[in-house]
Amino acid sequence: MTVDTAPAPTTAPAGPTPVRRRGSLRPGRLGVHAFLMAVSLAFLAPLLLAVYASLRPYEETSEQGYFSLPDTLSFDYYRQAFTDSGLTKYFVNTMLIAVPGVLLALFLASFVAFALARLRVPGSVVLLMLFTAGNLLPQQVIVTPLYVLFNRVPLPYWMSDSMTMFDSYWAVVLVQIGFQIGFCVFVLSNFMRTLPQEILEAAIVDGAGVWTQYWRITLPLCRPALAALGTLQFTWMYNDFLWALVFISDGEKLPVTSALNNLRGQFFTDYNLLAAGSVIVALPTLIVFLLLQRHFIAGLTLGSTKG
Incomplete structure (x- = not known):
């Protein structure tokens, strides 16, 4: 006996799925891009004006104005600014302040943050609030007490x-x-709280101590x-003047901003020469940002898509 089986019903092919074009710009997105470009130009305008002025002779800008079209463009002011001010020596002075300051600040802060975020420290929330509240204190308030204190703290020769x-450099670094x-x-501390707790628990099971949990697991x-x-701290310490x-x-120990x-x-200031010196002084921070740009953006955006 043969059994006739009906063919399985076939599903009609669906129509083409509309594809959303990623490159299409809506009016709202155009407005956002226009706003961001305007803000970027507003922030870049002083730097661009300084670069433009540093390439022109002072006599030309004094007669025609800084916003006029140039007749002569040269890098003579950069050579003069680098030689007349002795920037090489002051760059070294700045590195003696900024590099130890950044490294020690990050090391000590990571130590404290690990204790507050990953260990069960009593009153960790209160301690974190105290550390954060320290940033609200105006720096100028304690200039006089620190001046008196540092004059009384002895150091070896x-x-x-x-x-x-x-x-001494130690005063500025501290x-x-x-x-x-x-x-x-x-x-x-806020970043360490987002790390999976299971990683530390597994390390503790394997016999890892507190130092191993901090140095070999959490810090990487x-x-x-x-x-x-590090990018932000270097920029702030490098640009500090106060x-x-x-x-x-001692004038020989001053940083590059000075x-x-x-x-x-004494009687005349060539602002085009001063603009060239300012551009030279700003170059190291731009180089550091370009070198750490990928890590800097990753550090700022971590956790932005969670939850």
Whole structure:
């Protein structure tokens, strides 16, 4: 006996699925792009004007104005600014302040952040609030107490020519660390809380101590956040002008931001020359940002798509 089986019903082919074009720009998106371009130009305008002025002779800009079309463009002011102000020596002074300051601030802040975020420390929330509240204190308030204190703190001769902390790089480095560590602790502790707790639990089962949990497990996972903080901290410490001016009296020890004063004359100031010096001084921060740009953006955007 044969059994006739009806053929299975076939599904009619669906029509073409509409594909949404990613490149299509709607009016709202165009407005956002226009706004972002306007804001970017507003921030870049002073830098672009400084570069434009540094390439023109002062006599030309004084007669025609800074917004006129150029007749002569040259890099003579950059050569003059680099030689007249002795920028090489001041660059070294700045590195002696910024590099140890950034490294020590990140190391100490990561230590504290690990204890607050990954260990069961009593009152961790209160301690985090205290570290964060330290950033709200105006720096100028404690200039006089620190000036008196550093004049009374002795240091050996090989650490300071004045035999005190005053007029030494240590004074500026300690102040920079003290004011920046609160922000670093706040950022790193919040980042460490997003790390999976199972990683540390597995390490504890394998017999890892606290130092191993911090140095070999948690710290490598915080590399993007450390890179982002390192970029910001280097920029802030590099551009600082107040603390070095207050705590360093020897002109040979001043950082590069103070070297621009050497380009100012007693009776006349060539602002085009000063603009060239400002552009040279700003180059290291731009180079650091370009080198760490990928890590910097990754550190800022981590956690933005979670939840």
